[in-house]
Amino acid sequence: MAGLLMQRVAVLGATGSIGTSALDVIARHPETMRASVLAAGRQVEALLEACRRHRPDDAAIADEAALPRLREGLREAGLPTRAHAGMEAIAALAGDGGSDTVVAAIVGAAGLDSTLSAANAGKRLLLANKESLVLAGELVMAAARDRGARIIPIDSEHNAIFQCLPADGDCADVRRLVLTASGGPFRGRDRASLAEVTPAQAVAHPKWSMGPKISVDSATLMNKGLEVIEAHHLFGLPADRIDVLVHPQSLVHSLVEFIDGSTLAQLGLPDMRTALAVGLGWPRRIASGVGGLDLLAQGRLDFEAPDTDAFPCLRLAFDALRAGGTAPAVLNAANEEAVSAFLQGRIGFLAIPALVEDALAALPARPAASLGALREADALARASTRAALARHAP
Ligand code: NAD
Numbered sequence: 001m002a003g004l005l006m007q008r009v010a011v012l013g014a015t016g017s018i019g020t021s022a023l024d025v026i027a028r029h030p031e032t033m034r035a036s037v038l039a040a041g042r043q044v045e046a047l048l049e050a051c052r053r054h055r056p057d058d059a060a061i062a063d064e065a066a067l068p069r070l071r072e073g074l075r076e077a078g079l080p081t082r083a084h085a086g087m088e089a090i091a092a093l094a095g096d097g098g099s100d101t102v103v104a105a106i107v108g109a110a111g112l113d114s115t116l117s118a119a120n121a122g123k124r125l126l127l128a129n130k131e132s133l134v135l136a137g138e139l140v141m142a143a144a145r146d147r148g149a150r151i152i153p154i155d156s157e158h159n160a161i162f163q164c165l166p167a168d169g170d171c172a173d174v175r176r177l178v179l180t181a182s183g184g185p186f187r188g189r190d191r192a193s194l195a196e197v198t199p200a201q202a203v204a205h206p207k208w209s210m211g212p213k214i215s216v217d218s219a220t221l222m223n224k225g226l227e228v229i230e231a232h233h234l235f236g237l238p239a240d241r242i243d244v245l246v247h248p249q250s251l252v253h254s255l256v257e258f259i260d261g262s263t264l265a266q267l268g269l270p271d272m273r274t275a276l277a278v279g280l281g282w283p284r285r286i287a288s289g290v291g292g293l294d295l296l297a298q299g300r301l302d303f304e305a306p307d308t309d310a311f312p313c314l315r316l317a318f319d320a321l322r323a324g325g326t327a328p329a330v331l332n333a334a335n336e337e338a339v340s341a342f343l344q345g346r347i348g349f350l351a352i353p354a355l356v357e358d359a360l361a362a363l364p365a366r367p368a369a370s371l372g373a374l375r376e377a378d379a380l381a382r383a384s385t386r387a388a389l390a391r392h393a394p
């Protein structure tokens with residue numbers, strides 16, 4: 001009986017910011033859901049800690065060298081959890097019969113295979129891994145459509161839009177989507193003043209606590225650019241019907257304007273457990289651990305236009321979406337390489353948009369009919385950006 005009611009959840013990226021928030025929500029509902037699969041990149045001790053707490057059937061680590069330690073730690077803890085290693089194993093677990101729901105919370109293009117695998121298996125897909133939509137949005141959406149996978153976006157903006165749309169997700173009556181942006185830690189600064197900012201300053205987000213890569217993306221506004229592309233795929237609207245509004249309080253998570261002039265918005269505290277609870281409980285509402293919003297205490301809601309002179313990544317992402325084909329894959333791959341170099345202290349903050357712009361210029365958009373063409377564009381953009389990095393910062 002309990003087995004029929006029990007939602008089994010695979011949490012991919014279980015040691016990260018989204019993964020731990022997902023496990024927090026799951027643990028609040030032991031009667032109706034459990035984490036049956038946990039997967040992580042390299043942090044084997046953090047994965048073991050999550051296994052001790054959540055007792056999954058399967059645990060997987062992408063780093064194959066960490067498999068012996070994973071096995072040993074599971075044995076020491078007396079757990080029957082099966083140990084796996086490698087990206088292929090993680091993608092296989094995303095698609096096999098050991099889970100009903102997949103939380104796709106791996107960071108970067110590395111999440112694409114498992115996202116596609118879950119979509120192809122027709123699972124409920126709680127999609128935080130926005131890079132997989134930027135890289136291969138048509139293919140992910142087509143797989144979900146063909147196999148009956150229900151995608152619930154776990155990006156606060158897209159989750160807000162999901163909540164504002166009719167239950168069938170129909171966008172026929174939508175005039176435009178408005179994605180809100182916090183503006184990141186450098187909101188209000190001009191371009192010249194950004195030359196010397198450090199990785200520590202860039203990851204110190206004023207409103208959200210997130211992993212390092214998305215935190216840097218928030219500081220450059222590339223995160224909002226990736227989200228515009230993500231929204232295009234999730235909701236099927238063209239670039240000119242997706243707007244961005246800076247909203248520093250991060251309480252209005254996005255807005256949907258309908259053809260009758262109505263605008264619906266979703267509001268809440270900036271805590272990803274709300275979006276995860278929407279996905280895990282859908283179509284019901286379930287407790288998330290997040291408190292309500294006290295607008296009187298908050299006092300005000302401000303809105304301003306994004307500054308694309310200081311933060312050109314947002315413009316570059318719109319350009320890539322309009323160019324179509326392989327351009328978003330190039331944008332994403334160059335950005336991942338540039339952000340990684342910035343976090344390592346190898347380049348300055350302003351080099352991130354410069355490297356992305358160079359990659360887009362060097363690799364003009366080509367048709368992206370197949371996964372192979374997209375992977376090739378991704379690989380070429382990484383190679384081109386790494387070569388540029390070697391010239392600038394050997
Ligand atoms: P994070 O860096 O905190 O966690 C990333 C997780 O992915 C870790 O568990 C890590 O071990 C795992 N991982 C990394 N490489 C891997 C690989 N090759 N194979 C398997 N696992 C791997 O990142 P995060 O902030 O949780 O973000 C995860 C995703 O969710 C990103 O795509 C991000 O854009 C998106 N997202 C995050 C937030 C947020 O609030 N953190 C909000 C919206 C969207």
Ligand code: MG
Pocket residue numbers: 155156157227
């Ligand atoms: Mg977001």
